Amino acid sequence: xxxxxxxxxxxxxxxxxxxxxxxxxxxxxxxxxxxxxxxxxxxxxxxxxxxxxxxxxxxxxxxxxxxxxxxxxxxxxxxxxxx
Amino acid sequence: xxxxxxxxxxxxxxxxxxxxxxxxxxxxxxxxxxxxxxxxxxxxxxxxxxxxxxxxxxxxxxxxxxxxxxxxxxxxxxxxxxxxxxxxxxxxxxxxxxxxxxxxxxxxxxxxxxxxxxxxxxxxxxxxxxxxxxxxxxxxxxxxxxxxxxxxxxxxxxxxxxxxxxxxxxxxxxxxxxxxxxxxxxxxxxxxxxxxxxxxxxxxxxxxxxxxxxxxxxxxxxxxxxxxxxxxxxxxxxxxxxxxxxxxxxxxxxxxxxxxxxxxxxxxxxxxxxxxxxxxxxxxxxxxxxxxx
Numbered sequence: 246x247x248x249x250x251x252x253x254x255x256x257x258x259x260x261x262x263x264x265x266x267x268x269x270x271x272x273x274x275x276x277x278x279x280x281x282x283x284x285x286x287x288x289x290x291x292x293x294x295x296x297x298x299x300x301x302x303x304x305x306x307x308x309x310x311x312x313x314x315x316x317x318x319x320x321x322x323x324x325x326x327x328x
Numbered sequence: 329x330x331x332x333x334x335x336x337x338x339x340x341x342x343x344x345x346x347x348x349x350x351x352x353x354x355x356x357x358x359x360x361x362x363x364x365x366x367x368x369x370x371x372x373x374x375x376x377x378x379x380x381x382x383x384x385x386x387x388x389x390x391x392x393x394x395x396x397x398x399x400x401x402x403x404x405x406x407x408x409x410x411x412x413x414x415x416x417x418x419x420x421x422x423x424x425x426x427x428x429x430x431x432x433x434x435x436x437x438x439x440x441x442x443x444x445x446x447x448x449x450x451x452x453x454x455x456x457x458x459x460x461x462x463x464x465x466x467x468x469x470x471x472x473x474x475x476x477x478x479x480x481x482x483x484x485x486x487x488x489x490x491x492x493x494x495x496x497x498x499x500x501x502x503x504x505x506x507x508x509x510x511x512x513x514x515x516x517x518x519x520x521x522x523x524x525x526x527x528x529x530x531x532x533x534x535x536x537x538x539x540x541x542x543x544x545x546x547x548x549x550x551x552x553x554x555x556x557x558x559x560x561x562x563x564x565x566x567x568x569x570x571x572x573x574x575x576x577x578x579x580x581x582x583x584x585x586x587x588x589x590x591x592x593x594x595x596x597x598x599x600x601x602x603x604x605x606x607x608x609x610x611x612x613x614x615x616x617x618x619x620x621x
Contacts, residue, residue, distance in 0.1 A: 288540045289533060308539040309521050 363619030457490020
């Protein structure tokens with residue numbers, strides 16, 4: 246799957262996830278969650294939603310905060326699971 | 329089977345006992361384990377850690393109170409004993425098994441587990457907290473042919489109980505100390521975020537949470553050909569163990585946290601043999617001095 250396609254699938258998920266928690270974020274191509282103040286419980290929920298959304302089970306070593314905080318890192322990690 | 333594993337067995341450094349993950353040990357292997365632990369005990373004395381010693385079994389109730397049955401049921405092994413109601417001795421193994429039942433003992437899965445009820449029995453945790461060290465045989469039901477995944481192994485732990493800041497500070501100071509310790513053994517490691525093998529679907533959430541909050545780090549060290557394993561772990565339990573054991577501070581306002589740093593003695597010994605070879609006579613003088621060989 247092309248990076249653009251992955252981005253298209255990811256954006257609605259992230260958008261709805263952030264809205265539900267009252268965060269305003271501009272999900273342009275280089276979004277970054279670091280400044281939003283998400284709690285660790287938020288990140289746990291985000292990771293579980295990503296797994297469900299893409300029907301994948303992340304390897305333990307991929308579950309590190311840095312893989313979920315910005316666009317490039319998340320796409321790079323997801324591309325490991327999604328052709 | 330790797331060349332290293334074959335050599336360790338062919339050269340009689342370790343003796344397979346017919347089941348996965350259980351080995352007899354040569355005097356050479358034990359000398360390395362004892363040398364490593366002796367130096368860790370030196371550090372414990374320098375840190376004025378209270379040394380306590382436990383048998384390799386603990387009560388089933390202590391393990392239950394620690395939450396182990398819920399979190400890691402797949403790793404537990406218990407002790408069965410023969411019932412005293414039989415009229416005659418069993419004639420076969422299966423006969424014994426039929427007439428035996430679970431005792432009140434379980435094999436200790438982690439060296440620090442008996443520490444928390446000990447601290448609880450002493451009353452409130454004093455200002456400044458507590459620092460204890462313990463070495464114990466541990467057992468985890470994880471059958472594997474890998475030498476570094478033994479079911480019966482020893483672990484030296486440093487357990488810190490105190491305020492949240494004291495526990496996290498303790499853990500952080502060990503990052504560089506552990507690297508220094510490895511350097512004394514001629515080894516290098518990589519510290520990485522890790523998780524415990526929590527069981528089941530609920531465990532999956534605990535694993536993710538542990539990794540996101542970086543509550544566990546492991547120092548990965550080469551222990552076999554092209555294979556690394558966690559030889560040291562740095563754990564912050566937050567208030568998990570304090571809640572389970574109702575540990576209270578003398579200062580009612582203060583929260584009690586706990587953490588531990590654990591050294592896998594067999595794995596460290598394997599790393600030494602992999603790095604320096606199986607002939608102690610050919611090891612660097614510094615290493616032999618360090619291990620008091």
